Amino acid sequence: MKIIDAHNHPDWHGHNLERFIANMDQYGISKTWLFSWECERNEYSEGTETVIPAPVLGSMTGPIPFTRCLSYVERNPERFILGYAPDARDPQASRKLKAAHDIYGAKCCGEVKCRVMYDNPDCLRLFRTAGDLGMPVTLHFDYDFQPTLNHPRTEWWGGTIDTLENVLKACPDTTFLGHAPGFWVHISDDDIWKTARYPKPGTPVVREGRIPKLLRKYPNLYCDISAGSGNLALSRDPEYAVEFLTEFQDRICYARDYFDNVHQTFLNSLNLPQEILQKIYAGNAEKLVH
């Protein structure tokens, strides 16, 4: 079966190009969408310094510079799809995105991860430009929580699930992929998002969360199942996962944001029809980027 990883990063978690390709080969992944990450220096997640290229490179553009994505694609164009997302607050962001598309052949706009409500005018201008260029936009969401003595720092990204709905409504000609804890917690209609980034494994889904409702209402929303958040949202309730993946089989993309194989292990355990698996593993990603 053809497999595309629709979310990963260059030089991430100790992987150089050779180790990255070896890891893709190990898990049967033929292509990976490679994303940059631009945000302010003081916004970097705690501990991120050890898993991103920026500190070594002295990058001024964010934790994962576009130039690293470009380096991988130029050295191995067969295996990587070029992604780029400028810091969405930059008034020049649209022009930067167009330059990355026109000059370097960037095909997707990811990962958008900055400490701003994504429905503000600068963000919407960037997202509309991405739509005009045929580039799907991958959005990272995380909720803010009150800091505690043990965890004095707090971080949030993108806004709320209502912010996402505003974005979907404001940019009907742009395709968005929802990603990260603040998105996936809404697979379920419960209040976990008010107190925790992740549900406890095995917490059943309370039907109908905001995600299925938004998917039915907005044809421009897709789901990126990468990382612990995507895996946990599905694996917390495998029975519901089958219903969800079946109903939205045309809108879910396999993705990792890391180098493990938990998503394949889980997807393959569900006994889904091959036709559905093929769409999730590669068909939907190919529909968005070709």
Ligand SMILES: [Zn+2]
């Ligand atoms: Zn992310």
